[in-house]
Amino acid sequence: MRAVHKRYLREFIPAMVGYVVLIFGSVWMLKRVDTGWLRAAITLLPIIPIAFVIRAMVRVIRDQDELERRIDLEAIAIAGALSGFGFFSYGLLLNAGTLPAPPAEAVAIWVMPVLMGTFGIVKCGMSQYYRRR
Structure with a gap:
């Protein structure tokens, strides 16, 4: 593994551990807090480690x-397009009343995980594509 990727893991893993801890901690704290501004602050705590992931x-x-940069940038562009297309299609189906409508927050909270998951899948495909070329 190259030094750049080792550094990435040294930065990524602690940030993701922090994210998981803050997700569970914020859910636990939200059950005990009623003040609006404090609830907002607690709810937004998990985005701090996500900023470090970014x-x-x-x-x-x-x-x-x-080559690695090209693969990553092509993968994030394709993932963004696919994720956007998927959410747009889902929105059209919801608007047509063909699917039961979940709460907006249930959809919005999945945008980043879907984008990152799609990025990972597309990156694997792009890596294979460039290996075969």
Whole structure:
């Protein structure tokens, strides 16, 4: 494993551990707090480690070689398009009344995980594509 990827893991893993801890902690604390502004602050706590994840992703993309950078940037572009297309299609189906409508927050909370999951899948495909070329 190259040094750039080792650094990425050193930054990514603690941030994700922090995210998991803050998700569980914020859910636990929200059951005990009624003040509006405090609930908002507690709810937003898990985005702090996600900002560090994004920082780690940007740093690894900047420090990779040209092919790795191309794979990552193509993968995030394709993942963004596919995720956006999927959410747009879902919205159209909801608007037509063909699916039961979940609460908006139930949909909104899945945007980032779907984008990142799609990015991972597309990146695997892009890596295979460039290996075969």
